Amino acid sequence: MKLLVTGGAGYIGSVVVHQLLDAGHTVEVIDDLSTGHVGSLPGEVMLHKRDLHEVGEVLTPSAGFDGVLHFAAKIAAGESVERPEIYWNTNVGGSLALLDAIRVAGVQRLVFSSTAAVYGNPSTLPITEQATVAPTNPYGWTKLAIDMAIAHAVKAHQLGATSLRYFNVAGAALDGPIPLGECHEPETHLIPAALEVAAGLRPSLRIFGGDYPTRDGTCVRDYIHIEDLAAAHLLALEAIDPGRHKIYNLGNGKGFSNLQIVDMVRAVTGQEVKVSPAPRRAGDPATLIASSVRARAELGWVAAKPDLASIVGDAWTFFQTRRIAGSTG
Numbered sequence: 001m002k003l004l005v006t007g008g009a010g011y012i013g014s015v016v017v018h019q020l021l022d023a024g025h026t027v028e029v030i031d032d033l034s035t036g037h038v039g040s041l042p043g044e045v046m047l048h049k050r051d052l053h054e055v056g057e058v059l060t061p062s063a064g065f066d067g068v069l070h071f072a073a074k075i076a077a078g079e080s081v082e083r084p085e086i087y088w089n090t091n092v093g094g095s096l097a098l099l100d101a102i103r104v105a106g107v108q109r110l111v112f113s114s115t116a117a118v119y120g121n122p123s124t125l126p127i128t129e130q131a132t133v134a135p136t137n138p139y140g141w142t143k144l145a146i147d148m149a150i151a152h153a154v155k156a157h158q159l160g161a162t163s164l165r166y167f168n169v170a171g172a173a174l175d176g177p178i179p180l181g182e183c184h185e186p187e188t189h190l191i192p193a194a195l196e197v198a199a200g201l202r203p204s205l206r207i208f209g210g211d212y213p214t215r216d217g218t219c220v221r222d223y224i225h226i227e228d229l230a231a232a233h234l235l236a237l238e239a240i241d242p243g244r245h246k247i248y249n250l251g252n253g254k255g256f257s258n259l260q261i262v263d264m265v266r267a268v269t270g271q272e273v274k275v276s277p278a279p280r281r282a283g284d285p286a287t288l289i290a291s292s293v294r295a296r297a298e299l300g301w302v303a304a305k306p307d308l309a310s311i312v313g314d315a316w317t318f319f320q321t322r323r324i325a326g327s328t329g
């Protein structure tokens with residue numbers, strides 16, 4: 001297939017781009033490089049360095065795209081509480097421009113990066129796709145709004161679409177020609193932030209909140225290896241049905257508290273990771289753990305690297321490789 005990947009220079013998008021190329025697809029990327037890295041893309045991929053709002057200039061009826069994988073977004077739940085307008089503009093505004101271009105071009109396949117953040121504080125665990133949606137931060141609301149816009153476009157225009165609701169994505173893809181991993185400035189995600197402390201780049205890791213109703217008072221998250229997550233996109237793309245909007249939760253079904261993550265980072269790196277207690281981060285749900293039963297049953301998705309030690313281990317290997325190479329890719 002000829003595929004357009006929005007946000008393909010980012011952490012998750014770039015790994016999916018490499019897997020799509022390996023599977024024989026042709027890929028073009030639209031990315032404004034606001035948080036992505038051109039060095040993460042192989043030379044054969046055409047990069048349209050543009051804002052998502054301009055996607056109609058790339059996704060034209062004559063361009064011949066068979067499908068779209070949509071990653072471009074603002075992604076930090078905490079920041080979205082302070083700057084909600086940026087999240088509504090980029091995530092929702094940009095996605096509406098994309099849906100319009102998809103309709104005009106008659107594209108029939110869409111895979112969208114949705115999120116566990118749509119569920120808020122769930123009443124039961126693990127979280128299935130039938131759980132009540134009640135986001136606790138603007139980021140989650142924007143993703144839920146996009147899911148709804150996609151559902152309506154699917155009904156009206158015979159589009160086939162799949163929303164993949166990722167839980168916490170981590171680790172790195174190390175076997176390809178370019179080592180790919182998380183590289184944001186500043187790092188706001190827990191694992192890369194903890195690795196920066198282990199490497200001596202930050203004095204300590206602030207732990208946001210110690211009074212949640214969890215085993216040790218810190219938030220609990222379900223971490224999924226980037227390569228396992230990326231693989232689900234190829235399965236979802238193949239399984240798309242015109243006129244249907246499918247939703248799949250993607251995680252490993254196991255929760256780790258923030259302090260357990262710190263302990264794993266200590267074990268993997270062999271370094272001390274100093275922590276300092278900090279107030280709760282606004283908008284954080286206490287516990288997010290996925291049920292991925294539906295993805296396994298309908299997509300045949302199986303996680304090859306579910307254990308936390310290899311997820312953190314790969315993130316650490318990437319972190320060290322990147323520092324030695326001195327690259328930002």
Ligand SMILES: NC(=O)c1ccc[n+]([C@@H]2O[C@H](COP(=O)([O-])OP(=O)(O)OC[C@H]3O[C@@H](n4cnc5c(N)ncnc54)[C@H](O)[C@@H]3O)[C@@H](O)[C@H]2O)c1
Nearest residue numbers: 007009010011012032033034035036051052072073113169
């Ligand atoms: N990282 C996670 O744990 C996680 C979990 C759930 C969902 N997601 C979703 O997965 C997707 C990818 O996340 P990521 O972790 O790779 O983030 P990322 O920031 O590394 O990648 C986002 C990419 O989109 C590009 N981009 C941002 N705004 C743009 C715009 N207006 N126009 C064009 N390009 C733009 C960035 O330059 C970047 O390359 C996002 O939609 C995110 O919401 C991520």
Ligand SMILES: O=c1ccn([C@@H]2O[C@H](COP(=O)(O)OP(=O)(O)O[C@H]3O[C@H](CO)[C@@H](O)[C@H](O)[C@H]3O)[C@@H](O)[C@H]2O)c(=O)[nH]1
Nearest residue numbers: 075077115116117167168188189190193206207208219281
């Ligand atoms: O320096 C830090 C960074 C994070 N945390 C905590 O660590 C946990 C995980 O936070 P983070 O790594 O920022 O991820 P989430 O806020 O859970 O969000 C990620 O995972 C969501 C799905 O669960 C996705 O929707 C988001 O895009 C993605 O950023 C939360 O309790 C944070 O408060 C800290 O205590 N200190």
